[in-house]
Amino acid sequence: MSAPFTPSVADSSDASAGETFAQRRAITRAAAGIGLYAGAFGLTFGAVSVASGLSIAQTAVLSAVMFTGASQFALVGILGAGGSPMTGLSAAFLLGLRNAFYGVPVTHILRPRALSRLWTAHFVIDETTAMAVAQPTPRGRRYAFWATGLILFVLWNAGTLAGALIGSGIDTAALGLDAAAPAIFLALLAPQLPRDRAPAVALGSAVVALALIPVAPAGVPVIAAAGVAIAAALAPDRRRPGTNDR
Amino acid sequence: MTATWATIVVAAVGCYALKLAGVSLPESALDDPRVQRIAGLLPVSMLTALVVTDLFDANGRYGADWRTLAGVGAGAVALRLGKSLVVVFLLAIGVTAALRSIA
Numbered sequence: 001m002s003a004p005f006t007p008s009v010a011d012s013s014d015a016s017a018g019e020t021f022a023q024r025r026a027i028t029r030a031a032a033g034i035g036l037y038a039g040a041f042g043l044t045f046g047a048v049s050v051a052s053g054l055s056i057a058q059t060a061v062l063s064a065v066m067f068t069g070a071s072q073f074a075l076v077g078i079l080g081a082g083g084s085p086m087t088g089l090s091a092a093f094l095l096g097l098r099n100a101f102y103g104v105p106v107t108h109i110l111r112p113r114a115l116s117r118l119w120t121a122h123f124v125i126d127e128t129t130a131m132a133v134a135q136p137t138p139r140g141r142r143y144a145f146w147a148t149g150l151i152l153f154v155l156w157n158a159g160t161l162a163g164a165l166i167g168s169g170i171d172t173a174a175l176g177l178d179a180a181a182p183a184i185f186l187a188l189l190a191p192q193l194p195r196d197r198a199p200a201v202a203l204g205s206a207v208v209a210l211a212l213i214p215v216a217p218a219g220v221p222v223i224a225a226a227g228v229a230i231a232a233a234l235a236p237d238r239r240r241p242g243t244n245d246r
Numbered sequence: 247m248t249a250t251w252a253t254i255v256v257a258a259v260g261c262y263a264l265k266l267a268g269v270s271l272p273e274s275a276l277d278d279p280r281v282q283r284i285a286g287l288l289p290v291s292m293l294t295a296l297v298v299t300d301l302f303d304a305n306g307r308y309g310a311d312w313r314t315l316a317g318v319g320a321g322a323v324a325l326r327l328g329k330s331l332v333v334v335f336l337l338a339i340g341v342t343a344a345l346r347s348i349a
Contacts, residue, residue, distance in 0.1 A: 033331035040339070058254050065258035068265075070296070075257050085253040089260065096261035098292045103268015105285035108276050112269055121266040126296065130289050176342030179317035182300040183338030186322055187331045189293040201287050202294040209295035213303045221303070225295035226288060233283035 020139065027135065027144045034127050035151040037184050039159040044172040044180075045072055046163020052080025056164040063160035067153065068125050069181070070095040074218055094219025101226055102129040109133070109141045123149035130188035197232045204228040313349070317342030 042063060049059040054076055062072050071092040078088040102124050109132050112120040123145070132145040163170060172178070193199055205225035212221040275281050301318065302310050321338035329337075 030331050033335060036332055037335045040335075054250065054254075058250060062254060062258060066254075066261045068261050071257070071261050075253070079250065079253065085249060088253060089257055092257045093260055093264065096264045099261070100264040100268035101288050101292065103265065103271060104276075104281060104288060107269045107271050108282060108285050110269075111273075111276075117266065117269050121269045122262060124265045124268060126289075126293065130293060133286065133289055174343060174346060176313075176317055176339035176344075176346060178311070179314045179321070179338040179342040180335060182297045182314075182318045183321035183334055184331070185293045185296045185300065186318065187325055187334045189290065189297065190325050192290050192293075195286055195290065197287065198290045201290045205291040205294040206298050209298040210302060213299065214307055218303075218306065221299050222292060222295040225291045229287035229291035230284050233287050234280055 023135070023137070023140050024143055024147075027131070027140060028147055031131065031144070031147040031151045034131070034148055034184065035155040037180055038127075038152045039155040040175075040177055041069060041180050042156040042159025043163035043166075043170060044159075044177045045069065045076075046160040046165070047167055047170045047172055048073065048080075048163075049076045049160075050164045050167045052076040054079070056161075059164040060157070060161055063157050066092070066096075067122060067156070068096050068099055069156070070219075070222075091218045094217065094223060097219070097223050098126075098226065099124050102126070105129055105133050106145065109138070110145060123153065125149075125152075126185065127152055127188065130192070134188075134191040201229050201232045204232070313342050313345040316345055 045063065046059055049062065049072075050056060054062075059076075062075070066072055066075075074091040074095050075088045078091055079085070103121075106120070106124050106129055110120055128145050128149045131148040132141045135141045135144045189202065193202065205228045208228055209221040209225045212224055216224070271281075297318075301315060302308055304310070317338045317340070320341040321334040324334045324337050
């Protein structure tokens with residue numbers, strides 16, 4: 001397998017090179033959009049983190065090494081509110097657990113071996129997984145994973161550093177940045193809805209997550225929703241053979 | 247090393263370990279059609295649940311800011327009209343910010 005960091009040179013002589021090129025341009029454009037969002041969201045995280053009492057260095061380390069936004073926000077939120085390290089850690093781990101689930105589709109697409117697992121793992125997050133699974137071809141999926149991952153990593157960390165340095169000078173609420181994450185997650189979800197059983201899974205997951213908000217700790221509503229996907233995937237197909245050839 | 251640094255290092259390494267566990271599944275498991283169907287539907291579940299909790303979870307209680315809902319709603323309309331991810335993002339934060347500045 002070729003190095004993941006040079007995906008564009010691998011197959012330029014292919015017969016479908018024109019199609020591949022157009023597909024890659026579309027993927028790169030979407031990845032750049034996600035990068036813009038990551039920069040703005042990173043800016044928010046940096047500002048929130050130093051406002052919670054973490055140093056600039058601690059804030060930067062979280063974005064570079066932890067590199068999973070929801071867990072980072074949960075950790076600094078709990079530490080900033082005077083919560084115990086154990087509470088902060090459990091929230092971060094519960095929210096980070098979904099990245100382990102994402103390992104299933106990502107491993108299926110990338111098939112990383114031995115040492116390449118070590119760096120592939122770092123980039124397994126919501127955005128890279130969603131972008132990868134949304135592509136129609138295996139090459140497109142691999143390209144989408146790495147293009148999204150690398151652009152997002154750079155801009156998430158740059159945004160974090162800027163936010164931490166500017167600190168309380170940024171009013172993230174006035175900029176409407178709390179709408180950024182749900183809007184992007186919705187945009188990542190939309191192309192996956194035509195998938196078989198996906199609308200029912202989305203509806204069921206929304207109901208489960210909504211029901212658990214007041215009774216379960218942060219992170220649990222999202223993890224519990226995974227149960228809906230697993231149940232739907234394992235449920236027997238009720239359609240008779242021959243009726244699904246639409 | 248301060249307690250905060252220790253917490254940060256444990257949290258960061260732990261979250262990485264979760265990602266690594268996910269990509270360390272054996273080939274035999276990945277070739278199972280049931281696992282493949284789960285893999286296809288998991289992001290649908292997680293992304294939906296994230297949207298729901300982002301919008302309606304106010305620190306473990308139900309709560310929503312109508313300006314955020316309106317902003318994300320505007321983004322959803324743009325999405326429906328086939329606009330790009332950047333447009334959806336900018337519209338969502340723009341509408342939220344504009345509503346917040348006037349109300």
